[in-house]
Amino acid sequence: xxxxxxxxxxxxxxxxxxxxxxxxxxxxxxxxxxxxxxxxxxxxxxxxxxxxxxxxxxxxxxxxxxxxxxxxxxxxxxxxxxxxxxxxxxxxxxxxxxxxxxxxxxxxxxxxxxxxxxxxxxxxxxxxxxxxxxxxxxxxxxxxxxxxxxxxxxxxxxxxxxxxxxxxxxxxxxxxxxxxxxxxxxxxxxxxxxxxxxxxxxxxxxxxxxxxxx
Numbered sequence: 304x305x306x307x308x309x310x311x312x313x314x315x316x317x318x319x320x321x322x323x324x325x326x327x328x329x330x331x332x333x334x335x336x337x338x339x340x341x342x343x344x345x346x347x348x349x350x351x352x353x354x355x356x357x358x359x360x361x362x363x364x365x366x367x368x369x370x371x372x373x374x375x376x377x378x379x380x381x382x383x384x385x386x387x388x389x390x391x392x393x394x395x396x397x398x399x400x401x402x403x404x405x406x407x408x409x410x411x412x413x414x415x416x417x418x419x420x421x422x423x424x425x426x427x428x429x430x431x432x433x434x435x436x437x438x439x440x441x442x443x444x445x446x447x448x449x450x451x452x453x454x455x456x457x458x459x460x461x462x463x464x465x466x467x468x469x470x471x472x473x474x475x476x477x478x479x480x481x482x483x484x485x486x487x488x489x490x491x492x493x494x495x496x497x498x499x500x501x502x503x504x505x506x507x508x509x510x511x512x513x514x515x516x517x
Contacts, residue, residue: 360475365510388443396455
């Protein structure tokens, strides 16, 4: 009776009883809230977490539908937070990659004075300064997650795409309080390695489909 009363109070307060939450996400990606239900990628999670401790730029490559976004959100980020505060700044490039990046920075409460887009277009080092400021503001390490990075190559306006690549390359340093993590579809790997960002990449993990045993 006490348990029923507790669940009823939760429903009246707009909360769902914990056991009503299904661990099966279907086509929906896992989020950090689903970390306890995310299984089968422990070795890959350890590898990426370790790489992000050592490298400024890391890429995860895998076929469409393999679960790259889920792996990052429910696997990698919770693992990083076991070692201390980590703020995830996630965005998709879309048709205007640099504009999308600026919007993600501003959504975190970062004040970008003047004409941020103009400044970003003329100074690739703006991202280093912005992420450094954000890390200090949040008192946390920052992980810039570029989800579906291939959009920058396939959809992005060429000028903004190159400006994003220049900014990410400048930010791929190892002695700062931030890291850059890319998620890339494997069928666009050739396009990716042909970009000016490729020389800055030291670690690339191929995320393969899980076996039935996993």
